[in-house]
Amino acid sequence: MLEELGIKLPIIQAPMAGVSTPALAAAVSNAGGLGSLGIGASTAAQARQAIEETRALTDRPFNVNVFCHQPASRDVETETRWLKHLAPLFEEFGADPPIKLTEIYKSFLGDEEAFQMLLETHPAVVSFHFGVPAPEQIAALRKSGIKMLATATNLREARVIEEAGIDGIVAQGIEAGGHRGMFDPEAIDERLSTSVLVRLLASRTRLPVIAAGGIMDGQGVRAALDLGAVAAQLGTAFILCPESAANASYRQNLKSERASFTRLTASLSGRYARGIVNRFIEYCEAAGSPLPAAYPIAYDAAKQLNAAATKQGYGEFAAQWAGQGAPLARELPASQLVQFLTEELQAAGS
Incomplete structure (x- = not known):
């Protein structure tokens, strides 16, 4: 081979x-x-x-x-609930949540x-x-x-x-x-x-x-x-x-104790993926949270939120994918x- x-x-x-x-x-x-x-x-x-x-x-x-x-199979109700769930995070950084989400790539x-x-x-x-x-x-x-x-x-x-x-x-x-x-x-x-x-x-x-x-x-x-x-x-x-x-944030976390804590989550993109646990993941997987929008529709929301937070130097909403061997x-x-x-x-x- x-x-x-x-x-x-x-x-x-x-x-x-x-x-x-x-x-x-x-x-x-x-x-x-x-x-x-x-x-x-x-x-x-x-x-x-x-x-x-x-x-x-x-x-x-x-x-x-x-x-x-x-x-993606579009579901307006699911997408609306997801955006409503994320609204407080957008508001925290002075950003308006998107009115609707798009399929960000083919x-x-x-x-x-x-x-x-x-x-x-x-x-x-x-x-x-x-x-x-x-x-x-x-x-x-x-x-x-x-x-x-x-x-x-x-x-x-x-x-x-x-x-x-x-x-x-x-x-x-x-x-x-x-x-x-x-x-x-x-x-x-x-x-x-x-x-x-x-x-x-x-x-x-x-x-x-x-x-x-x-x-x-x-x-x-x-x-x-x-x-x-x-x-x-x-x-x-x-x-x-x-x-x-x-x-820099990704690299810093991968070199820190946080690399020991990864989780499979669908909250960031709408499909299960393993990444370093951050505030976004914990917020979206808290008890009572709705299901995320479909893949890659949910990714549109996460990326827009991360962009707003990153402008203010906050990196806790980024997708920092890493496997269980990350501490190595x-x-x-x-x-x-x-x-x-x-x-x-x-x-x-x-």
């Missing part, structure tokens, strides 16, 4: 939308791993620019990740412009989160020579990925930071750990498995390989790299981190 992806090391930098940058992806790829761009929240034009900037920094393969969620499932952009820019690897695209899109990407990965949180999703003709499965354990890759957010989430999920998928599917969730060092990568994975995907481990787009994060340049991971991996296997 590593040869198919064009990489030397079994290390993949997770495609964290809003945090990954061309500089980060290129640095990881140049060091022998697979760097990634998360373009799920970008327009096609923004994504094209990010791909071109990455290509200018490396001649090595890199991954481009897209969101394959079902478009799903790849209905974004023909993004699909054509990928065919034209032709990244070495494209990965899918929240589902898989249409068969004809998969066929077109395959015909162009692009390798494909997709996230699974359980065996059912893995089998859909396998049947779709995708090249590999990213097994996302419950420890992972950021959004759960569940295809159906209304389904029961078994919340399998990374180790259990990797063993399950390695033994029950034919596709190569990439472990994701809670992996922060070379020892963790070795454990994933021993469980049957062909590589490990690390996200939170790369947030403190100077090449990431994480802001190291502040290193990406290339040096990959080197350390490689040395730890080799030492763990000796």
Whole structure:
């Protein structure tokens, strides 16, 4: 699988939308791993620019990740209740809550412009989160020579990925930071750990498995390989790299005791995601709170509130995604981190 992806090391930098940058992806790829761009929240034009900037920094393969969620099902009553619930927080910072919410970014499932952009820019690897695209899109990407990965949180999703003709499965354990890759957010989430999920998928599917969730060092990568994975995907481990787009507040919290307290919450975006616990999460999950608006409608409200608070130097409403391994994060340049991971991996296997 590593040869198919064009990489030397079994290390993949997770495609964290809003945090990954061309500089980060290129640095990881140049060091022998697979760097990634998360373009799920970008327009096609923004994504094209990010791909071109990455290509200018490396001649090595890199991954481009897209969101394959079902478009939001609008519910005016739910959205109205959610905005009413958040109104006191807006008022605290002298801001008016929005009158209505919008679907702030498209799903790849209905974004023909993004699909054509990928065919034209032709990244070495494209990965899918929240589902898989249409068969004809998969066929077109395959015909162009692009390798494909997709996230699974359980065996059912893995089998859909396998049947779709995708090249590999990213097994996302419950420890992972950021959004759960569940295809159906209304389904029961078994919340399998990374180790259990990797063993399950390695033994029950034919596709190569990439472990994701809670992996922060070379020892963790070795454990994933021993469980049957062909590589490990690390996200939170790369947030403190100077090449990431994480802001000062995010970095400060990740280096503090707060990194030990992460929670799965749907309050920020409308879909479950793991992040550092803050006032927004605690407020929105207090007893009697209404259900948040659908994904990504709820994200519109959270982002507007965070923007108003940030102007006054208050960062307690930001989405600071992080996995359960966050206390193990190291502040290193990406290339040096990959080197350390490689040395730890080799030492763990000796």
